[in-house]
Amino acid sequence: MERTLIDPQDALPGTLQAGLPAAPDGASQPSPADIERPARRRFLQAAAAAGLTIGFHWTGPGRRAEAAEAAKPTFTPNAFLRVAPDGTVTVISKHVEMGQGAYTGIATIVAEELDADWSKIRVESAPADAARYNNLAFGPMQGTGGSTAMANSWMQLREAGATARAMLVAAAADTWKVPAAQLSVERGVVRHAASGRQAGFGELAAKAAAMPAPKQVALKDPKDFRLIGTRLPRVDVPPKTDGTAQFTFDVVFPGMRIALLQRPPRFGAKVKSFDAKAARAVPGVRAVVQVERGVAVVADTFWAAKTGRDALKIEWDDSKAEKRSSAAIMNEYRRLADAGKGLPARTQGDAAGTLRAAAAGRRVSAAYEFPYLAHAPMEPLDAVVKLDAHGCEIWCGDQFQTIDQGNAARVAGLDPKQVRIHTLYAGGSFGRRANTVSDYVVEAVSIAKALGADGRPVKLQWTREDDIHGGMYRPMYFHKLEAALGADGMPTAWRHVIVGQSIMAGTVMADMVIKNGIDATSVEGAANLPYAIPNLSVEAIATQTGVPVLWWRVVGSSHTAYAVEAFVDELAHAAGQDPYAFRRKLLAQQPRFLAALDLAAQRAGWGRPMPAGKGRGIAVTEAFGTVVAQVAEVAVDDSGRIRVERVVCAVDCGIAINPDVIAAQMEGGIGFGLGAALYGAITLKDGVVEQSNFDGYQVLRMADMPRVEVHIVPSQQKPSGVGEPAVAPIGPAVANAVFAATGKRTRVLPFVNTGAA
Incomplete structure (x- = not known):
């Protein structure tokens, strides 16, 4: 590498x-x-x-x-x-x-x-x-x-x-x-x-x-x-x-119990009744308790807890549960986008008027669909809780200490000062361990409280199936874009409608992030479009579903960047211009974007001919103050299978504190984003998640990881983020490369569902 x-x-x-x-x-x-x-x-x-x-x-x-x-x-x-x-x-x-x-x-x-x-x-x-x-x-x-x-x-x-x-x-x-x-x-x-x-x-x-x-x-x-x-x-x-590093999974106390929680199969359902007789008969099972989110089996070992949980008989009340399929939800999103009643996230000039006035041959439109995505960290959610009359202690790879303290205290009936959190290593997160309801922490405290708060440590362990079924997904989104091209081929108008569920609505952060009805995280990467287009409109339509949603690595740019960069590529080809040169013209007043774009293109050898069946695509994005440009090289065989062979990444993240860490995060972000673009999708049938483990929710395999070259743009600006920004441009860079190789556009993610892969 x-x-x-x-x-x-x-x-x-x-x-x-x-x-x-x-x-x-x-x-x-x-x-x-x-x-x-x-x-x-x-x-x-x-x-x-x-x-x-x-x-x-x-x-x-x-x-x-x-x-x-x-x-x-x-x-x-x-x-x-x-x-x-x-x-x-x-x-x-x-x-x-x-x-x-x-x-x-x-x-x-x-x-x-x-x-x-x-x-x-x-x-x-x-x-x-x-x-x-x-x-x-x-x-x-x-x-x-x-x-x-x-x-x-x-x-x-x-x-x-x-x-x-x-x-x-x-x-x-x-x-x-x-x-x-x-x-x-x-x-x-x-x-x-x-x-x-x-x-x-x-x-x-x-x-x-x-x-x-x-x-x-x-x-x-x-x-x-x-x-x-x-x-x-x-x-x-x-x-x-x-092996001396301590993850929550490693924590063992004398007399500690292991708990597994049975959650409802549909989001929003509640326990109506349950029969725990068979579960209690399993050797090693010590207790079966009902808590707010389901029924917990507490045992001496993980296997006893799992066997006991499998033996539970639960009747669920799903009268208020989400019962739609993901396909039905997406159809509703398309209808909302066509109705065109979004709230303005950014308005500049007269996009609607310019689009109406443009000749039919100078108008370009496209729609992009993005599925729910799971975070799927290597270490599923877990927490150890010790609750007694004096207070509560929690051991976990904690990402939101203050919020988790407050939520744990509320459930335990304590003052937040009585809740002590010991933050351990976390085996990944991608946003999942940071949620405003502190779901896995609250579950663990609830179970400890239901057991009598006797000070005996309890470890709540999620399985991989719990993780995939457990909600808190990257929301599903639908994007509709229209643009008009001038006589010189450059865009004179741009209209972008984004339909999807707000991750901030109803949370303690809503007042900070939602302004004038717009969740900033839904439109980031689109409302701050860096390209110089005189007439611009970005609109958002917030939807409501029963599916729990949460920020996912690179948050809004995980979908907006794809829509923007794939559409810019479509505009470049409609104008008969090179996609790299087209972007350079639109970014003439954006020196940081230009520097990263130029570095990636130069190191990738942009412009060199590619063999038949192979293509090269480019994308440049900004997230969390960091600009990342990527050039992807792909090969597409006769069956349509996509093989990403090489990715050249240029990053401007301010002063490089540790270049190796920066390179590793670029590589990791590329692998994470590539897996999502190629394979990632959480789908619902009658409100029930269809995937359960990595056989159904596929992440990138090691054999599919491309050769990655990372180049850092020299800077004396203060450092910005590197943990997430590399995720944003990889999807569109690959999609644009696939078009270069095949002439086919990928507007529905993941690629395996489009017939292109």
Whole structure:
């Protein structure tokens, strides 16, 4: 796999560790079997106004060693890091690590301004505490999403690292009685060149803790970065490789029960009655309880719980349930689009009048259909809950700590301050673990409460079938587009109607995101169209169904980008122009788009002839402040089977904190988006989901992954998101390549349902 990176440097030596939760510096990490119970949170005090923190600690066989280690003086200048006497620097991450590289990026920002030794960097999860760990892009809320981890943390973490560095330098200057300006810091060592004296961070930790925190700190000039922009090894790779990383699935407590929940087959149905006699007869089954979302079987083991659940006899009341098929819902969407009664998301000039005035031969129209999509993370949803009279503790790969705290507290009848969340590694999410109703967390707390809140830990485990059937899908959408072409072939008018379900309506975020009836997430990627078209209209029609929907990786651009970029390609061909050159003309006033587009086209060899049966397609999009252009090369055999052979990706995401992480996220996003475009669809028959596992809901197989080349556009702008933006352009780039190879357009997704694949 080829990657073009900014100023590539060799990775610094040393092994990295990142365990969740982390044992105190120097203490051994207990195995899941050793975990007895989380005993306390330890919060340290210091001079910095931002406050100090350490995460919760496991207690078990090693607790005496932990207590002794904790008694040693530790330098904790703010909420985001601490320095131990052995020189280890622990970075506190307010964002969950779910495979996107957040831990590595966060640690790099802190270590850069601190001038730390990368081999001594550790990362642990922050406690659930929005007062100190709120996502600055979300307001007073702690959470991870919208590809905001680096963007919202950038200045905050730089200042945290620079503050700690200044205090360590002040400690050395006071010890050696020399001016601080004469000191230098490199790889965790403070030096005084004139006298030859030096001291490691650990040696200075105790004294630094007593130094006043500076009110202002000077940040590095980007030209002086030593770590940012280099290919540092990811901090989560060693623990994930050696098995010490803790996912929720790994958590085991003495006496812990396993719970599986039987949910209704139709969305909106409720339990009418149930017979648990056969379930209770299964060896190992301890209880069967009804909760709001269904009937739970609680057992000693997963298999006993599953066998017991299979034996349940439940009668459902589906009088208020969704009973339509997905085909019927899509037919309704088409009717709504044809009726043309959308709310204006963007209006510029007179699109309707220009379209009416255009000659018939100069008008182009197309409609695109997008199915429901599941998130299907590798680790299905799960959570461990310990509920007693004193409060509630939750262990999970938590993405929305503040919201989950509030919802758990409501169900348990507690104050949110009584709910402690321990954020573990998450085996993927793509948006699924971040939902405003906290479905899987609420289910786990509800089951624990129904069992009597006796303090016995309960682990709720979703199966893959639960995940596929469990709702919270990317909504189904229908797009209708019309355009008029001028004498020069360039578009003079553009009308875009988007029909689909709002993911924000009815949620706690509705007031923030829905303005004048328009859910911004439904029209992003369309209402902010970068192309210079004088007469423009983007309209939205919000629908209602009983199907639970949620943001999905790259959110609105997961469908709008396809419609826009596929239609632009159609316009280019209708005008008799090269699709790349056509886009360049329309983006003349968009330098970031042009830079990414040009880089991708050049590296892909745009314009070189392709053999028969092969085609090359291009697309460029922006999401979460990041511009991504992709060129896809495909081969289509005589049976219509599509093989994506190569993808060239150019990305402008501001300053590249870690080029390897950026490349990995581009590759991962391309694979994720390609699988959805080729195969992904959740369909309903009489309101029941037809897919149940990866045999029916196919994701991209390794054999289908194309060769990917990632090229990063040099930038000095602040970092923007990389976890999601690569998903947006891959579908249309492939569709446009298929047209180049076959002359056939793909307007109904996924490709396997169109006859093109």
